[in-house]
Amino acid sequence: MQQTQRRIGLFVLLVALYVAGGAYATELVGGPAKVALFWPGSGIALAGVMRFGARWALFVPIGGLLVHLLFAPVPLVFLPWSLASNFIGVLVGVSLLKRAQGNDPLTVDFGLRALAGGMAMAATSAAIGTVGMVQSGIIALDALPAAIALWFLGDLLGVASIAPAMLLALARRERRRVAGGTGYAAEPEQLLWNVAMATSYLLMAWGASLGGNYALGLVALPLGILVWSALRFPPLHTALAIAVTMLLIAGMAGMALAGYPAPVHARDSASLLSFLIAVAALPMILSFAMHQQRASAASLTQRANTDPLTGLANRNAFEEQVRAALAEPAAPPMALAYLDLDHFKLINDTASHVAGDSMIRGIAGVIEAHRHRDDLLARTGGDEFALLLRNCTPMVAEDRARALLRAIEGYRCGWDGRMLATPASVGLVACQPGQGDYAQLLSQADAACFTAKEQGGNRVCLASLDGGELLDRTAAMKWVVRIRESLEHHALELHCQSIVPLRPELKDGRHFEVLLRLRDPRTGELMMPGRFMPAAERFHLGTRIDREVIGQTLDWMEANPAAAATVRTCSINLSGDALIDDGFIGFVTERLRRGGFPGEKLCFEVTETSAVRDLARAQRFINEMRGLGCRFALDDFGTGFCSFNYVQALDVDYFKIDGSFVRDMDSSPLSLAVVRSINEIAHVLGKHSIAEHTETEAQRRALAELGVDYAQGHAVDRPLPIATYFAAPARGFWE
Structure with missing residues (x-):
C-alpha cells in the first residue's frame, strides 16, 4: 500500500513539474514561428522516463494536456499533434539512450549519450509538432523551417539544462554516492560560490539595463561561475546551478526583462538558444569528468587500503589509522591486539586454499561483529588480524579478547560436506596516547601472540612495553630478519x-x-x-x-x-x-x-x-x-x-x-x-x-x-x- 501511494505521489509530482515547466514556457512564445523559446518540460520528461521506465511516460501527455487547458489554449485540431509530439519524442530519446551499455548518470559517456538522446527526442518532437502547426493553420508553410529549428533548439535546451538536475535528484543512490565522495570543496568555499553566482546574476541584469549591443556578453559571468562549480562541487550542485541559470537567462531574454531585447527574428532566437545550450552542456560535461577523476582516485585509494578478500582495512591503512589515534592528545586508554589463527595451515593443506579463504572471510565477519564501533580492525596478513581496542583498560581489553576467541572457536565454516573450525591466539599490548610508536607496539603484540601460540594456542597473552621475556622475543625476531637476509645474500x-x-x-x-x-x-x-x-x-x-x-x-x-x-x-x-x-x-x-x-x-x-x-x-x-x-x-x-x-x-x-x-x-x-x-x-x-x-x-x-x-x-x-x-x-x- 505504501509503495503504491509513493508511486502515485511521484507520478503526480512529475505531472506538476511538467505543467510548471509548460506554464513558464508559454511566457516565452513569440516571433513568427510561434514556438516557445525554451521548453523545460523536455528535460523533465526525459529524466522522469529514464528514471522510472516507459510506463511512466503517460505523465508527459497528461501534463501537456493540462498546460494547454490552463495556460496555452490551442486549436482543438492541434492538440493531438502537440501531445503526440512530446510523448513520442521522449520514447524515442529514452529508447536510444537505454540501448547503449552503461547507465551511470555520473559519467561523461552517459552525459554525451543523454545529449544525443535529447537531440533525437527534440528532432522527433519538432518534426511532429511543427507539422501539426501547419496542418492546424497556426503557422504558414514558409515558416516551417524556422519553427522546426526553434522547436528543436528549445527542446534541446530543456534537455541540456533541466534533465541532469532532474535525473540526479531522482536517483537517490547517485545522491548518496556523490555525498560520500571526497575531494569536493568545503562549506566556506560553497558560501563564497553562492555569493559569486548571485553577484554574477546582478551584474548581468545591471549590464543589460545600461543598454548596448553587447549586454548579452555578460552571460559569460555565470558561465565562469558554473565552470568553478564543475571543478569544485558535486555534479548535482552544478546541475541545479545550470538549471537555475538557464531559466533565468532564457526568461530575461524571452520576456525582454532587465533591458534585454526579445529576439525578433528566427536567426536571433536560434543563435541565443545555441549559445545557451553550449553554456548548459559544457559545465555539466566538465563536472562529470571531474567526478569520474575523483571517483577513480577514490577507488585506487580504497584498493590500496582495503584487503580484497575480507573487505577490511589492510596493514598500511591500519598503520595510518593507529598512528593518528596514538597522536590524539586526550584519547582514552587503548590496547593493540594481534590475532593469529592456530593451525590454519592444516585447513589449506587438507581442505584447499579456497576453503581457507572462505574460513578467513567468515572469521573476519565474526571479528567485525564483536568489534566496538570505535575500534579499528584490519587484516594484516594471511591468517592474521589486528585490532585497536579504544577506551578500555588492560583488564577490559583482555576480557574482550577472550570473548572474541570464544566466538572464533565456536565458528564453523561449511565446506564440501565438512564443518571446518580453527581457534586463534591473541597478543595484547596496552598503550596510552604518546606511549611508544606503532612499530614498537605491533612488535610487542606480535611477540605476545607468538608466546600465546607457544603456550598451546587459543589464549590471550597480555604484554607490556617493558616486558623482559617479550623484549627477548622481539630481539630474537630481529635476529631472524638478519639471518634471512644473510641466507638470501649468501x-x-x-x-x-x-x-x-x-x-x-x-x-x-x-x-x-x-x-x-x-x-x-x-x-x-x-x-x-x-x-x-x-x-x-x-x-x-x-x-x-x-x-x-x-x-x-x-x-x-x-x-x-x-x-x-x-x-x-x-x-x-x-x-x-x-x-x-x-x-x-x-x-x-x-x-x-x-x-x-x-x-x-x-x-x-x-x-x-x-x-x-x-x-x-x-x-x-x-x-x-x-x-x-x-x-x-x-x-x-x-x-x-x-x-x-x-x-x-x-x-x-x-x-x-x-x-x-x-x-x-x-x-x-x-x-x-x-x-x-x-x-x-x-x-x-x-x-x-x-x-x-x-x-x-x-x-x-x-x-x-x-x-x-x-x-x-x-x-x-x-x-x-x-x-x-x-x-x-x-x-x-x-x-
Whole structure:
C-alpha cells in the first residue's frame, strides 16, 4: 500500500513539474514561428522516463494536456499533434539512450549519450509538432523551417539544462554516492560560490539595463561561475546551478526583462538558444569528468587500503589509522591486539586454499561483529588480524579478547560436506596516547601472540612495553630478519678449526670442523653462533642454515681441488630440525651427485639432545646418509644423564666429549671420571673419541694418558676463515 501511494505521489509530482515547466514556457512564445523559446518540460520528461521506465511516460501527455487547458489554449485540431509530439519524442530519446551499455548518470559517456538522446527526442518532437502547426493553420508553410529549428533548439535546451538536475535528484543512490565522495570543496568555499553566482546574476541584469549591443556578453559571468562549480562541487550542485541559470537567462531574454531585447527574428532566437545550450552542456560535461577523476582516485585509494578478500582495512591503512589515534592528545586508554589463527595451515593443506579463504572471510565477519564501533580492525596478513581496542583498560581489553576467541572457536565454516573450525591466539599490548610508536607496539603484540601460540594456542597473552621475556622475543625476531637476509645474500662466513690426533697412528690428513660466523653488514662485527643460533632454532631456520653451510663448504672445496685433496674429514654441524626434514637427505644427495667432493670425507655432527628426541628417526637418518658415504659424530656427548643408555642405538663414528668436562678435568674428579668413561665406552663400541675445548698443554697430556683419540680447542689452533685455514700448514699429530 505504501509503495503504491509513493508511486502515485511521484507520478503526480512529475505531472506538476511538467505543467510548471509548460506554464513558464508559454511566457516565452513569440516571433513568427510561434514556438516557445525554451521548453523545460523536455528535460523533465526525459529524466522522469529514464528514471522510472516507459510506463511512466503517460505523465508527459497528461501534463501537456493540462498546460494547454490552463495556460496555452490551442486549436482543438492541434492538440493531438502537440501531445503526440512530446510523448513520442521522449520514447524515442529514452529508447536510444537505454540501448547503449552503461547507465551511470555520473559519467561523461552517459552525459554525451543523454545529449544525443535529447537531440533525437527534440528532432522527433519538432518534426511532429511543427507539422501539426501547419496542418492546424497556426503557422504558414514558409515558416516551417524556422519553427522546426526553434522547436528543436528549445527542446534541446530543456534537455541540456533541466534533465541532469532532474535525473540526479531522482536517483537517490547517485545522491548518496556523490555525498560520500571526497575531494569536493568545503562549506566556506560553497558560501563564497553562492555569493559569486548571485553577484554574477546582478551584474548581468545591471549590464543589460545600461543598454548596448553587447549586454548579452555578460552571460559569460555565470558561465565562469558554473565552470568553478564543475571543478569544485558535486555534479548535482552544478546541475541545479545550470538549471537555475538557464531559466533565468532564457526568461530575461524571452520576456525582454532587465533591458534585454526579445529576439525578433528566427536567426536571433536560434543563435541565443545555441549559445545557451553550449553554456548548459559544457559545465555539466566538465563536472562529470571531474567526478569520474575523483571517483577513480577514490577507488585506487580504497584498493590500496582495503584487503580484497575480507573487505577490511589492510596493514598500511591500519598503520595510518593507529598512528593518528596514538597522536590524539586526550584519547582514552587503548590496547593493540594481534590475532593469529592456530593451525590454519592444516585447513589449506587438507581442505584447499579456497576453503581457507572462505574460513578467513567468515572469521573476519565474526571479528567485525564483536568489534566496538570505535575500534579499528584490519587484516594484516594471511591468517592474521589486528585490532585497536579504544577506551578500555588492560583488564577490559583482555576480557574482550577472550570473548572474541570464544566466538572464533565456536565458528564453523561449511565446506564440501565438512564443518571446518580453527581457534586463534591473541597478543595484547596496552598503550596510552604518546606511549611508544606503532612499530614498537605491533612488535610487542606480535611477540605476545607468538608466546600465546607457544603456550598451546587459543589464549590471550597480555604484554607490556617493558616486558623482559617479550623484549627477548622481539630481539630474537630481529635476529631472524638478519639471518634471512644473510641466507638470501649468501653472507654467512665459514671458519675452520683443526681436530688433531693424540696418537701418531691416527695421522692421515686434515681433520677439521666447519664453524659458522655471521658478519653484521652495518658494523662489520663478526658474530659467533651463540648470538644468533638460538633465534634461528626458535624460529625453525636451522635447516636452511645447514643447507647453506653445506652448500658453501662444497662450493669452496670444488673450487679449490688441491686443498680438498688434503682433507681426510670435514665435520659439519647439523641442527635438530635436519633430522626430521624429509627433504634434507635429498638435498645432500643431489649436491654430492653434481659435485666432485666425496661424501666419505664428510662427517655430520648431531647433538645428543636433538638425537634423543626420536632415536628411531635419528638412526634412520644416519643410515640413509651413510649410504652416501657420510660419517657421523655425536656432539656434546655426556651432557645428558641418560647418554649411556642409547649410545648403542646410534651408529656414529665419533663421540665428542662435551667441553665442560674437559675444562674441569684438572679440578673436578667427577669430570675426569666422565671423560674416562666416555672414552672407554667409545673404544668398547669401536668408535673414536674427540675432546672439545682442549685449552692447555696439561689437558692435552691428561687426555693422551686417558687414551682419548683426538683433541680440538684453542690449544691446537683458533678458528680461521676457510681460505686462511687451508693456506696454513696442516696440523698433524700433537706431540
